[in-house]
Amino acid sequence: MRILVTGANGLVGSRTCLLLAEQGHEVVGLGRGERRVSGSWRYLPCELTREQEVSTLVAEAAPEAVIHCASMTEVDACERDPGLAFAANVEATAFVARASRRAGAHLVHVSTDYVFDGDAGPYDEEALPNPRGVYALTKHMGEQAARVLAPGCAIARTAVVYGWPAVAGRSNFGAWLVGVLAQGQPVRLFEDQLVSPSYAENVAAMVAELGLRRLGGVWNTCGAEVVNRVEFGRAVCEVFGFDAGLLVPVKMAELKLPAPRPLRSGLRTDKARRELHARPLALGESLARFHSDWRRERG
Structure with a gap:
């Protein structure tokens, strides 16, 4: 199958390209710069905010599916x-969606739990979004455009x-946390924010399946468990052998962050576990794989 993936230099996009290429599909990855x-997949530089550039490259690739992973995800930078x-x-997102439709390609648009306000999570696919902050609002608007x-x-x-490894020039929560703990430094983590930590390879497998099977509708493609960030940190310490005493629980309000973040967030994964072959992984299994990646990279 011919598949085009945006955000090919990013965490989920690069893993999706790699997975699909390993499965024998013809993959074109678009990325900035x-x-x-x-x-072993074709890469093309593309500025997705230029509609003609997007339209031309998608038309030339003639994909059967498009997986749109690219996004501005730095919450405070968006604010x-x-x-x-x-x-x-x-x-x-609008440019990619329009080009996908012209090409007759099935679109998978990767979004976020931040479309919810975090007042009553975890959320299933039927829950009504109520975004707060620029990042959340723009991601919700992107969903509507798609x-x-x-x-x-x-x-x-x-x-x-x-x-692990983090993509060039950009860390992620898990990689950052491991890096700090490996140096024996204390780290402050939110004890009052519930999240669904998601292993990148697992997310890639789920979004790839949505593209290959041309499945529509809303899907929660994330980790199977909802925990607060301190609990995640303790699980990391247990798997990696770090000192859990380095974790310093804090309340989110104490840090006075520029952008709002949902507190009681997280996503329910019953639908994905029931209907997808690539099922959401439990936290223990995800961290075991994450640890294996980390050890392999370190030699």
């Missing part, structure tokens, strides 16, 4: 520059994606 990840966030998360311009598309919501 030069290629920063290796793999500081709403125009840039709107261009990256809404306009670019639905309108690519009817029948899949909306794949994920959360707190982590993996």
